[in-house]
């Protein structure tokens with residue numbers, strides 16, 4: 070099976086609180102994603118583009134198993150995520166998915182190495198092994214001389230690279246990134262993307278972004294508009310469809 074397969078994925082949000090609307094027949098809903106079907110193979114670098122509010126974050130969260138669809142299915146290497154219990158889904162995410170959040174979500178109290186090692190703590194890896202592995206990843210993103218620095222002592226670009234190292238430390242099969250260069254200048258952004266791509270050679274990467282430079286590293290670009298898939302373009306084959 071493909072690494073990720075999304076079939077007829079729909080996610081709607083019901084607006085308003087239960088109490089406020091419990092007596093009304095119709096509760097307003099917004100369809101953030103509307104019947105999306107895509108599959109993603111191992112090693113593919115996929116850019117996800119579209120205007121603000123088009124459903125990019127919603128799709129990333131569903132693919133990562135952080136959210137569940139209103140209807141439709143997401144399968145990971147043949148396993149329907151819906152069939153996993155909450156606990157197993159968390160385990161799947163920890164083992165197989167690396168996530169780079171837009172605002173990094175680094176812990177201020179921990180060093181760069183401590184932040185990068187965090188997913189390994191949750192997986193029960195021994196301390197000595199965690200430290201070795203976290204250092205390796207920091208070196209791979211060019212931060213070998215920053216391992217004991219706290220986030221506050223690092224520049225925005227360095228923090229971003231710590232977040233990327235953390236997302237890759239478990240050697241995940243899928244990496245999800247929401248605007249991974251959102252707060253970086255062009256040059257730092259380009260450096261971060263190069264590192265990202267080279268460190269994650271065998272891993273599928275899905276990047277949601279408005280940034281043309283970020284989309285340029287993708288093998289394939291999927292475009293959303295109003296929750297619908299409007300284009301899926303592979304660069305090598307140069308095929309586009311709607």
Ligand code: ADP
Pocket residue numbers: 082083099100101119120121122123124125126127128
């Ligand atoms: P993008 O990442 O492309 O900006 P989102 O996936 O964040 O788009 O949002 C898609 C649509 O879903 C938007 O209309 C947004 O307002 C709506 N939406 C997203 N999250 C929620 C939520 N938690 N509750 C209600 N509406 C939401």
Ligand code: ADP
Pocket residue numbers: 135170171172173174247
């Ligand atoms: P924002 O751009 O709104 O700050 P992020 O891209 O940083 O959002 O995070 C995306 C979403 O993921 C947010 O809704 C946030 O609540 C959620 N989130 C952040 N960190 C985690 C986490 N460690 N585990 C699960 N969900 C998280």
